[in-house]
Amino acid sequence: MQPIVRTEQLCRNFGAVVAADNITVAISPGEVVGVIGANGAGKTTFVNMVTGYLKPSAGKIYFRDRDITRLKPRQVMRIGICRSFQIAQLFPELSVLDNLLVAVSSSDSAWPHFLKPLKSPARIAAAEQVLADYRIEGFRDTVVATLPQGVRKLVDIAMAMVSRPAVLLLDEPTSGVSVEEKFAMLDTIMAALRGAGATTLFVEHDIEIVERYATRVLAFYDGRIIADADPETALNDADVRRYVVGSQIHRRQVRE
């Protein structure tokens, strides 16, 4: 099957620090890829490069065989790759509905209309459908600044999904969310993403979440991919246990 996203020998340096070192990977349509690694392993740098936020020092990024290495974030978004952020990037003074309406109107056209109203019945219906998909209808008119962290994350992901992208990259979707809320939240997100048919790549520290939702795992260490396999194989890899998940698995075994 033709990969939907492919990177070739992707490198990124910040001065003397090598944040990404020859990352070559191909992601197929429909995969749910969990990206794991300790802090500073290069996970977010990888997401930032694929989504155009950071330009690689060397290497290439392809989307359906089209070279997208030098595209800007908005151009990457327009071809079908969207993302959410570790810290939800929203418009805090607007309501949840208004945030989604801005997303819907931006998805309609790159150049916004200057005189027609934003709040058209069609746009409101589209935004309300997204609210329903992510089960946040109850927060429709709440100002974003007053939302709990978990709901903000959902709104962030919902906004990214408004344009129905082919690929969605989630940067730590459960960071800052309580343990009790995590699984319920990800159940909602994954169900909505499956419904939209999006290929998903999510950065995550919680190994239980990776085991439960990912169909494939990329383990990062020191800017390199040290394992790329199905979750069971990858999480039992000797290097992955030593450098990435060892302590978490040990804790879980003690608990069990």
Place this chain on the structure above:
Amino acid sequence: MATDRTLLGLTLALAALLLGVVVFPQWLTFLVMMSLARGLVVLGIVLQMRAGLVSFGQGLYYCIGGYTAAMLGSLYGVREVAVLIVAAILVSTLVALVLGTLLSRYRDIFFAMLSMAFSMILYGLLVKSPALGSTDGFNVPAMTFFGWKPEAQSTGVYILTCVLAFLIAAAYHRYQKSPAGYLAGAIRENEIRVEYLGSSAQSLLHCKYVIASVISAVGGLLSALATGHVDPEMAYWTTSGEFVFIAILGGTGHVAAPFIGSTLFSLVRTYAYQFFPYTWQMILGLVLLLIIVFLPRGLWSLVQRANSEKPRAADR
């Protein structure tokens, strides 16, 4: 269909002001003309403020509008106001398109200072140009208004000012409710998200800069017609500072706020100058201080506060 209260209010205000042609004393019509003309310049500043940019150089376009009218009238013999309006719009658009390519890359204090620098460059050029009247400036001749030659020039300018201010305010009100209007607030709050929604924050800011410049140039043109005179002070940094002052005074919450702020500013300055001729600037400073301390969102926040308390009063 729900009534648009703002549009209704603007229409009523226009009707009341047009009635003023026969009712208002001369000093009041002049005050209205100048308040509306300067209010338009402030509207341009507010448009940019909503996107998070404060222009300390809006006097540049105020001056461009005024000088375009004066130069065409005095140097080229144009006597039709419609030609002046088109010319002011074209010249300001052209200048804003060029300067905007640079300015739209900057934010915060850098945008403020750079916009002021461009305004001061124009001021310097005008002061050093004897052909354009140097520091004294020059006069704007009497005009016809779309073919109509009123008995008193001020009557034509007054009606033109009211109508243009109404049209621009109504368009601005529609713009505020449009996707582009909402994106202004979105850019101010989170440019990264705007980019990841597929829009270019820089291009949008450039576009808003051009629109704000055209509105301000129309304000300058009307001001020049009202006073019958232009001088380089129009581009001086203190003039731009006054516009920012008025924007803070009125607030950014509603299209009417810049015009209310502009009227109040004219009244405060007139009376401060009359009663405290040597310390009138101190009175203005004191007013600004009080507004910032007690009404940080400007005078319009009083109306917003009153509106938000209405339902609670009804509940009781």
